[in-house]
Each structure stands twice: as C-alpha cells, then as structure tokens.
Amino acid sequence: xxxxxxxxxxxxxxxxxxxxxxxxxxxxxxxxxxxxxxxxxxxxxxxxxxxxxxxxxxxxxxxxxxxxxxxxxxxxxxxxxxxxxxxxxxxxxxxxxxxxxxxxxxxxxxxxxxxxxxxxxxxxxxxxxxxxxxxxxxxxxxxxxxxxxxxxxxxxxxxxxxxxxxxxxxxxxxxxxxxxxxxxxxxxxxxxxxxxxxxxxxxxxxxxxxxxxxxxxxxxxxxxxxxxxxxxxxxxxxxxxxxxxxxxxxxxxxxxxxxxxxxxxxxxxxxxxxxxxxxxxxxxxxxxxxxxxxxxxxxxxxxxxxxxxxxxxxxxxxxxxxxxxxxxxxxxxxxxxxxxxxxxxxxxxxxxxxxxxxxxxxxxxxxxxxxxxxxxxxxxxxxxxxxxxxxxxxxxxxxxxxxxxxxxxxxxxxxxxxxxxxxxxxxxxxxxxxxxxxxxxxxxxxxxxxxxxxxxxxxxxxxxxxxxxxxxxxxxxxxxxxxxxxxxxxxxxxxxxxxxxxxxxxxxxxxxxxxxxxxxxxxxxxxxxxxxxxxxxxxxxxxxxxxxxxxxxxxxxxxxxxxxxxxxxxxxxxxxxxxxxxxxxxxxxxxxxx
Numbered sequence: 001x002x003x004x005x006x007x008x009x010x011x012x013x014x015x016x017x018x019x020x021x022x023x024x025x026x027x028x029x030x031x032x033x034x035x036x037x038x039x040x041x042x043x044x045x046x047x048x049x050x051x052x053x054x055x056x057x058x059x060x061x062x063x064x065x066x067x068x069x070x071x072x073x074x075x076x077x078x079x080x081x082x083x084x085x086x087x088x089x090x091x092x093x094x095x096x097x098x099x100x101x102x103x104x105x106x107x108x109x110x111x112x113x114x115x116x117x118x119x120x121x122x123x124x125x126x127x128x129x130x131x132x133x134x135x136x137x138x139x140x141x142x143x144x145x146x147x148x149x150x151x152x153x154x155x156x157x158x159x160x161x162x163x164x165x166x167x168x169x170x171x172x173x174x175x176x177x178x179x180x181x182x183x184x185x186x187x188x189x190x191x192x193x194x195x196x197x198x199x200x201x202x203x204x205x206x207x208x209x210x211x212x213x214x215x216x217x218x219x220x221x222x223x224x225x226x227x228x229x230x231x232x233x234x235x236x237x238x239x240x241x242x243x244x245x246x247x248x249x250x251x252x253x254x255x256x257x258x259x260x261x262x263x264x265x266x267x268x269x270x271x272x273x274x275x276x277x278x279x280x281x282x283x284x285x286x287x288x289x290x291x292x293x294x295x296x297x298x299x300x301x302x303x304x305x306x307x308x309x310x311x312x313x314x315x316x317x318x319x320x321x322x323x324x325x326x327x328x329x330x331x332x333x334x335x336x337x338x339x340x341x342x343x344x345x346x347x348x349x350x351x352x353x354x355x356x357x358x359x360x361x362x363x364x365x366x367x368x369x370x371x372x373x374x375x376x377x378x379x380x381x382x383x384x385x386x387x388x389x390x391x392x393x394x395x396x397x398x399x400x401x402x403x404x405x406x407x408x409x410x411x412x413x414x415x416x417x418x419x420x421x422x423x424x425x426x427x428x429x430x431x432x433x434x435x436x437x438x439x440x441x442x443x444x445x446x447x448x449x450x451x452x453x454x455x456x457x458x459x460x461x462x463x464x465x466x467x468x469x470x471x472x473x474x475x476x477x478x479x480x481x482x483x484x485x486x487x488x489x490x491x492x493x494x495x496x497x498x499x500x501x502x503x504x505x506x507x508x509x510x511x512x513x514x515x516x517x518x519x520x521x522x523x524x525x526x527x528x529x530x531x532x533x534x535x536x537x538x539x540x541x542x543x544x545x546x547x548x549x550x551x552x553x554x555x556x557x558x559x560x561x562x563x564x565x566x567x568x569x570x571x572x573x574x575x576x577x578x579x580x581x582x583x584x585x586x587x588x589x590x591x592x593x594x
Contacts (some may be wrong), residue, residue: 073157084495099489105482111454133573135548155592160201165517170447170587196390199494205514207428212518254319264292274306287331291356311449342404351377361391507563542569
C-alpha cells in the first residue's frame with residue numbers, strides 16, 4: 001500500500017520534508033535549507049519538533065466539542081495522520097522508540113492508579129461486572145474473525161479494526177509488536193506493509209468506536225425505556241446501603257463486669273472494630289483522652305467510633321446511649337489528621353506503633369484513598385494513609401513527627417520505584433506463553449507486562465524501603481504524556497496511506513466492520529445484563545465504557561447520569577478489560593498469520 005512519489009501530496013507541493021523512509025529531502029527544492037539541515041543532520045531535534053507540533057495541534061483540537069461530545073485525546077492521533085498525509089516523517093528507529101516508550105508510561109501509570117480498586121471490587125459486584133466485560137471482549141474477537149472470513153478484508157487490517165473499534169491503543173501496540181515478530185524473515189517491504197496495516201485500520205475504526213459506544217448506550221436506554229434520573233437515585237441508594245460509614249456514639253458504662261477494666265480488655269471490642277477516643281469519669285468534670293490502658297468504671301461516659309452496626313453491638317456490652325455529647329464537653333482533647341509518610345512506620349500495625357502508650361494519643365480511624373476504616377490494632381499502615389489522631393496538641397505533634405506527616409513527601413514522586421516497576425514490567429512482558437495451535441508463543445509485551453506488574457505492585461504497595469506510590473497529579477501528567485507520544489507516532493506512521501484507505505475500495509467496508517465490532521457485542525451483553533441480570537443502567541453504562549476502555553464514553557455516561565457514578569463500574573472492569581484486549585489482539589495476529 002505504499003504510494004508512488006507522484007501521489008505524495010507533500011512532495012508534489014514541494015515544501016514538507018519526507019526524511020529517509022518517505023523520499024529524499026533534497027528532491028524538494030522548496031524546502032527551506034534550515035529544515036533540510038535539521039532533518040538530515042539532527043534527526044533527534046527534528047523528531048522532537050515534529051512530535052511537539054503534532055501534540056500541540058492535537059491537544060488544541062481535543063477541546064472542540066459538539067453537544068458535549070468531542071474527540072478527546074484521540075485528536076492527537078488525527079493530527080499525526082494529517083502530518084503524515086502531507087509527507088512529514090521522522091526516523092523509523094526514533095519513531096518506534098518514542099511510540100513504545102509512550103505506551104509503557106501510559107499502561108504502567110494506569111495500573112498504579114486502578115490496581116487497588118480492582119482487587120477491592122472483586123469482593124463485591126466486581127466479579128460479575130468483570131465477567132460481563134470479558135464477554136464483550138470475547139464477542140468482539142469472534143465477530144472480527146467472522147468478518148475477516150466473510151468480507152475478505154486483509155486479516156492484519158482486521159486486527160487494526162478490532163483495536164480501533166474498541167478504542168484500545170495498548171492493544172494496537174501489542175498487535176504491532178506481534179506483527180513485527182512474525183514478519184521476521186520476510187522482505188522489508190512485506191514487513192513494512194504488514195506493520196502499517198493495523199495502525200491504518202485502527203485510525204479508520206477509532207471514530208466508529210467512540211460514537212458506536214455512545215450509540216449503544218442510547219439504544220439500550222430506548223429499548224428498556226430507562227429513566228436515567230431514577231436509575232441514578234436507585235444506584236446511589238444501593239451504594240450507600242452497601243457501605244457503612246463510621247459514626248460516633250456516646251455511651252454510659254452500666255455493665256458491672258466492666259468496672260475497673262482497661263478499655264483494651266473490654267470483651268469483644270476488637271472483634272467488632274470499635275474505637276474509644278474520649279472518656280468522662282464520674283469523679284471529674286472534664287473530658288479526657290481514652291487509650292487502650294484507660295480504666296473505666298460504672299457510670300463513666302465514653303465516646304465510641306465505628307459503624308452503626310458495630311456500635312449497636314458494643315452498646316449491648318457496655319450499657320446504654322448517653323445524652324451527653326463528649327465532643328462538646330470541656331477538656332484538653334483535640335484531634336488532627338496526620339498522614340503516614342515516614343518509611344520506618346510503613347507496614348507496621350497500629351498496635352506495633354504503640355502511640356497510645358508512648359505519647360498518650362489514640363488513632364480512631366484511617367482514611368485510605370476514598371475509604372474510611374476503623375483503626376483496628378492489626379491494621380497495617382500504607383504510605384499516604386490519613387490517620388485521625390486524638391489527644392492533646394503537644395502529644396499529637398510528637399505522634400505526627402513519628403508518622404512523618406509530610407505533605408511534601410506525599411506530593412513528591414520517587415522515580416526509583418517507578419523505573420524499577422517498569423523494568424520488571426518489561427521483563428514480565430518478554431515471558432512467552434505457549435498456546436496449542438499457535439505458531440509462536442503469546443507475550444504480555446510492552447503493553448501488558450507493565451500493566452500487570454503495576455496492578456500487582458499497587459496491591460503490594462511496599463517491599464522494604466521501596467514504596468510504589470505516585471501522587472495523583474504526577475500519575476495523570478505521566479499518563480497523558482505517554483498516550484500523547486504514542487498516538488502522535490501512530491498517526492505519523494499511518495498518515496501517508498490514510499486517505500487512500502478511506503476513499504479506496506475497502507474504506508467504507510472497513511468503517512462498516514468497525515461499527516459492527518463496536519456495537520454488536522455491547523448491545524448483546526447490554527441486553528443480557530439488563531433483561532436477565534437486572535443490572536442498574538448506571539452500572540451498565542460504566543461497564544460498557546470500561547469494557548471498551550474508552551474515556552470519552554465514560555464522560556458521556558457521566559453526563560447522562562448527571563454524576564460520576566458510572567466511574568465505579570468503569571474502574572472495576574477497566575484493568576481486566578485492558579489486559580484481555582492486549583492478549584486478544586496478539587491472538588488475532590497469530591491466528592491470522594497461520
């Protein structure tokens with residue numbers, strides 16, 4: 001599919017460089033001398049200039065929206081296609097390196113961000129949602145194979161349509177790597193043609209993927225006559241019912257069996273995960289800090305913290321509710337939120353820290369991400385945990401120094417764990433997995449290896465002094481940089497033959513196949529999930545956009561729900577869907593190469 005020089009628009013007009021893989025710059029007399037010199041003698045500087053220009057143009061286009069829908073980050077891909085169409089080239093080796101490195105940065109930061117939520121979701125509704133997402137991927141693979149066989153389109157173009165129609169950029173990267181492996185031994189022209197086809201078809205199928213997902217969600221809403229506002233209200237009610245926030249309860253000690261016992265020895269307290277933070281003895285007028293060693297007596301009033309269910313159980317042990325609110329009683333008891341950042345305390349349990357006996361303070365609750373939990377003695381601290389510390393100001397300050405409480409450390413990115421994780425991820429991606437009937441083994445590759453390792457490392461969180469933690473702002477910045485570089489390179493590589501592919505004999509056929517690969521699996525799984533499993537429409541929208549790993553579709557789902565509620569299901573299925581699509585793209589290449 002290489003175009004003759006006469007049909008290269010840039011060379012016809014004579015003002016755009018084509019570099020080594022697109023013709024000689026010297027053949028274009030209108031190219032300024034400084035561009036000739038830079039492109040030929042400073043290929044790295046030229047590559048940086050081109051990639052920066054493509055990124056600027058694409059990001060400017062990404063802000064354009066029609067009725068709230070826009071191309072998003074995919075605009076960088078189309079800017080790269082436009083540049084490639086007009087003959088702008090950079091060195092193939094530089095292009096390949098930047099593309100793959102950008103892909104690694106993108107998938108690794110995605111894994112770090114979504115990994116903890118992925119494991120947590122499997123305990124609840126996540127297993128069912130992930131099974132449905134896997135069904136979407138499997139149906140897409142099966143439909144791609146059927147369409148290739150029925151229409152006669154190039155199988156490698158079919159792989160590109162699968163990745164583009166499902167808006168999965170890392171899957172495209174995995175497919176290109178596999179194509180390069182199986183192309184060894186072929187002529188250079190055949191290898192280049194095969195490697196270019198998936199990227200070209202991806203660019204054709206991507207718009208169909210974006211709009212096809214949105215169309216599927218709208219169609220499901222019409223089929224089942226769904227009221228999004230009602231579904232959102234039901235979703236929020238079910239979510240609140242499934243989560244038990246921590247609350248306070250003031251109690252009067254009436255159980256004579258507890259008279260003279262330390263708080264730490266109250267029967268069943270640790271099992272039901274209730275903390276006691278304040279106490280007012282009958283013999284005193286002021287409120288005091290309650291620790292594990294504080295002795296209680298009949299008639300004392302205590303302030304307990306836990307879930308409503310656990311507090312009711314604790315009340316039956318202690319006595320009855322008190323009308324006196326210890327939070328508003330005089331005393332030298334204060335509280336602060338302190339963040340755990342010091343390496344020496346990470347991995348230790350709250351009991352092992354012994355802050356109550358050392359400094360006379362009590363940790364009553366821990367905020368980990370978006371989840372607040374009771375500070376049970378066996379809870380191990382992680383970097384970035386926010387601890388609710390109760391005591392007097394002087395002792396809280398000493399405890400804070402032990403815990404670290406450094407916002408600077410919290411917002412600082414330590415790059416040693418990041419690059420160590422990438423190193424391990426790349427090595428994991430090189431491990432071959434043999435499947436019966438396939439000509440070569442499947443590998444996680446540069447797209448899957450770093451993703452899997454990042455998910456696992458985010459779960460482990462710490463090995464010795466190495467902590468896998470990245471501030472949210474740094475994670476977002478590195479992730480966006482990675483995907484921008486990858487899409488710019490993909491666009492530049494596919495741009496030369498993009499318009500001929502669209503306007504040629506197979507262009508409309510490719511678009512039709514891409515629309516089918518997008519919408520048919522979504523509608524099939526969506527109808528089953530709604531009609532049979534009675535899945536809430538908010539969960540369903542998050543599931544569909546997450547199974548396609550498509551942020552623009554998630555943004556549309558959030559706008560339909562008028563909240564961020566679909567993001568819960570999206571984050572639940574995203575990691576598994578990403579991994580399955582990466583593996584599926586490789587399997588399709590190997591299947592078609594037989």
